[in-house]
Amino acid sequence: MARSSGKDAQALFQSLCTAYAATPTNLKIIDLYVGFAVLTALIQVVYMALVGSFPFNSFLSGVLSCVGTAVLAVCLRIQVNKENKEFKDLAPERAFADFVLCNLVLHLVIMNFLG
Amino acid sequence: MARSLGGFLVLILLVSICDAASVFQPISDSHRSAASELFSPVDGSFGSLEETYEALRTFEVLGVEKKPDVSTASCALVSKTLESSSSTLKDLLFTLKVNGILKCKINEKAFEDIISRLKAAVNDANSLLDFYYSIRSLVLIKEQTLKADLHLADAEGVFRSIKALSQSDGRWRYSSSNPDSSAFAAGIALQTLAGVISLASSEIDQSMIGTLKNDVLKLFDGIEKYDNGAFYFDEKLIDARENQGPLSTTSSVVRGVTAFAAVIDGSLNLPGDKILGLAKFFLGIGIPGDAKDFFNQADSLGCLEDNRVAIPLILSLPSTVLSLTKKDSLKVRVNTVLGSGAPALVVKLVEAFSSNSKDESLIDSQELKFNPETGVYILNDLPKSIDVGRYMFAFEIVLHESGPEKVYATGSQTKIPIFVTGFIKIENAEIAVLDSDLGSIETQKKLDLAGNGIVSLSANHLQKLRLSFQLTTPRGRAFKPHQVLLKLRHESKVEHIFVVASSGKQLELVLDFLGLVEKFFYLSGRYDIELSVGDAVMENSLLRALGHIELDLPEPPEKAPRPPPQPVDPYSRYGPKAEITHIFRAPEKRPPKELSLTFLGLTIVPLLGFLIGLLRLGVNLKNFPTKAVPAVFAILFHVGIGAVLLLYVLFWLKLDLFTTLKGLGLLGAFLVFVGHRILSHLAAASSKLKSA
Numbered sequence: 001m002a003r004s005s006g007k008d009a010q011a012l013f014q015s016l017c018t019a020y021a022a023t024p025t026n027l028k029i030i031d032l033y034v035g036f037a038v039l040t041a042l043i044q045v046v047y048m049a050l051v052g053s054f055p056f057n058s059f060l061s062g063v064l065s066c067v068g069t070a071v072l073a074v075c076l077r078i079q080v081n082k083e084n085k086e087f088k089d090l091a092p093e094r095a096f097a098d099f100v101l102c103n104l105v106l107h108l109v110i111m112n113f114l115g
Numbered sequence: 116m117a118r119s120l121g122g123f124l125v126l127i128l129l130v131s132i133c134d135a136a137s138v139f140q141p142i143s144d145s146h147r148s149a150a151s152e153l154f155s156p157v158d159g160s161f162g163s164l165e166e167t168y169e170a171l172r173t174f175e176v177l178g179v180e181k182k183p184d185v186s187t188a189s190c191a192l193v194s195k196t197l198e199s200s201s202s203t204l205k206d207l208l209f210t211l212k213v214n215g216i217l218k219c220k221i222n223e224k225a226f227e228d229i230i231s232r233l234k235a236a237v238n239d240a241n242s243l244l245d246f247y248y249s250i251r252s253l254v255l256i257k258e259q260t261l262k263a264d265l266h267l268a269d270a271e272g273v274f275r276s277i278k279a280l281s282q283s284d285g286r287w288r289y290s291s292s293n294p295d296s297s298a299f300a301a302g303i304a305l306q307t308l309a310g311v312i313s314l315a316s317s318e319i320d321q322s323m324i325g326t327l328k329n330d331v332l333k334l335f336d337g338i339e340k341y342d343n344g345a346f347y348f349d350e351k352l353i354d355a356r357e358n359q360g361p362l363s364t365t366s367s368v369v370r371g372v373t374a375f376a377a378v379i380d381g382s383l384n385l386p387g388d389k390i391l392g393l394a395k396f397f398l399g400i401g402i403p404g405d406a407k408d409f410f411n412q413a414d415s416l417g418c419l420e421d422n423r424v425a426i427p428l429i430l431s432l433p434s435t436v437l438s439l440t441k442k443d444s445l446k447v448r449v450n451t452v453l454g455s456g457a458p459a460l461v462v463k464l465v466e467a468f469s470s471n472s473k474d475e476s477l478i479d480s481q482e483l484k485f486n487p488e489t490g491v492y493i494l495n496d497l498p499k500s501i502d503v504g505r506y507m508f509a510f511e512i513v514l515h516e517s518g519p520e521k522v523y524a525t526g527s528q529t530k531i532p533i534f535v536t537g538f539i540k541i542e543n544a545e546i547a548v549l550d551s552d553l554g555s556i557e558t559q560k561k562l563d564l565a566g567n568g569i570v571s572l573s574a575n576h577l578q579k580l581r582l583s584f585q586l587t588t589p590r591g592r593a594f595k596p597h598q599v600l601l602k603l604r605h606e607s608k609v610e611h612i613f614v615v616a617s618s619g620k621q622l623e624l625v626l627d628f629l630g631l632v633e634k635f636f637y638l639s640g641r642y643d644i645e646l647s648v649g650d651a652v653m654e655n656s657l658l659r660a661l662g663h664i665e666l667d668l669p670e671p672p673e674k675a676p677r678p679p680p681q682p683v684d685p686y687s688r689y690g691p692k693a694e695i696t697h698i699f700r701a702p703e704k705r706p707p708k709e710l711s712l713t714f715l716g717l718t719i720v721p722l723l724g725f726l727i728g729l730l731r732l733g734v735n736l737k738n739f740p741t742k743a744v745p746a747v748f749a750i751l752f753h754v755g756i757g758a759v760l761l762l763y764v765l766f767w768l769k770l771d772l773f774t775t776l777k778g779l780g781l782l783g784a785f786l787v788f789v790g791h792r793i794l795s796h797l798a799a800a801s802s803k804l805k806s807a
Binding site: 025028035040044047050054091092093096100104108111114 | 703704705706710711714717718720721722724725728732733734756759763767772775779783786787790791794795797798801802
């Protein structure tokens, strides 16, 4: 039974990979960016777990900057994805401009909170 | 204003001295030296003529030898005033007064002019002061130039005009238009009338002089007195201009009365007690601090010294404290007010009252012996009934029959408070510890209170402490001093004071420790014993540490009263205070530097991963515009983003929020513009591609 579930998981994983390969490149770039942001956040959490949360504001600001930029990238991906019928009329450049502006504002707040 | 204030101060000083003593001292050398200090010339002169006269007259009366030499400047002022035709009458009067003392050289012609001017002034005069200045000036000129033929034209008329200003109570008004009358004006009027009498060519009607004598008697009916026997005149109305207090008023009256008495025949019949009282008033002032007061006092005493009413004689004692042990003798002086010798007389000590026998005299009347060399009346041995203590001695002066030329005022009895002190014998002093119930003596020690020995005792709370001794006066009587106190002081500085009771000669104190346990706050230990015996008339008052006693008291119960806290040295609060140790918040533990740097590196790793992933995905820049204008915008767009990120780094490093926001506003606007251009260009290009 375990072996079959193991095989099933493997099969599921393979099909996921092949399906993912079909996504357009710009979406893949955005996915890569999100992964990078989340990974950075995780590393900061591990560090905090190790040394304690003394300058808590710095920790929060670091983690929230990663998380925030990841969220904005996800929004960009939703808006840019051609298969998404809801945002059919929105030009991807406009979405990208929003992404850049929101990031700049987020990072201003983050820099202020960093201390 | 300052003068009347000075007058009031003199009054207050007088009142304060009043109750203190009725001993008056005649003028002494301290007065003379005070006069030299008070009247000191500035630049060779005393200032105005009035001040010059006051200073010179004071020196003359007191007989001050070391006088400042002001004759040059003053004589120059005198000549100038006499020769000038614009000098006022008041200036002329003071000029002549100064001249009378200094005797400057004035030429005859000046005097002639002045005489005619003054005579005209007398005729035109309509106020008391005009009469006073002109007539007194004429009298002074008559004395100084020795003109025997200087007379007033209508002496009786002038007399009447001045007399018209008098009031029924003996006071005078200054002019007919002014209703206020004063005793000061009365003094001035009397001096003026005395001048009129001496300048009259023929005898003035005796009835007028008789009326004037009655006026003087009426004036003296209004005299006021202090409790110490001083008599004085005071005004009913306070007038800041002329009235400057009882001293100036009384001086004016004294001058007037003595001047008047000098020119009339017969006597004034004024009671001698009042004249003596006036002398006491002036002497009771002591040494005045104000120049005007000093002059008034000195001038009045000078008038009283040798007057034709009655010459006051002052009985004074050089010392009112006599010691029985040193066998002091009672010394009395009788002088005139200025300290000169008195005529032949006898001084008797009539009565002596002690504080507890105010009605009965302790002694019989006895005469004091006169020592001609020192001028002192002495009683060599005090009577046996006079022991140590406070007494009031009453003296009487009896004059030998003197000639009719001089009348003296001696007063009836002069009462003077006397202190008699002496060495008090302390005998049979002993201190003992007794057993409470039976009264049997456990320890008994003899004390030598005159010496220095100390005793050491011990007792417990069931015993008693007894201290006893005897005090005897030099005359052998029992003595009860003001203060007999025994003090017990514990090691912790807690003190207890007890009064030693007396019965007859014996003084005894019994301390029953059983009853005192609570009072002593249950403090056992060593108590220092201190005895103090003191009295004003005891020459050997003592404060002696007798020794110490070890007291054994029971333990204090729960609710026992605590001893009072001892007074803290008040200056100890200025000393250093206790050290304060601050407790700081322990700083947070920081992680080791290596760990932090490791994680810094680890954080960079995802970024690298991202870049590598981008390369793997085949990222290209194909969509980058090639045409010039869009290319520029594209470049500017990327530069703008980079600039904003740089601004953020600077913000974190050193800028503050407001500067950053300012910069961000500018960059943001730029970025929006540029970004819009390039992105719309890109959108147009892609839609063109799609449609194509």
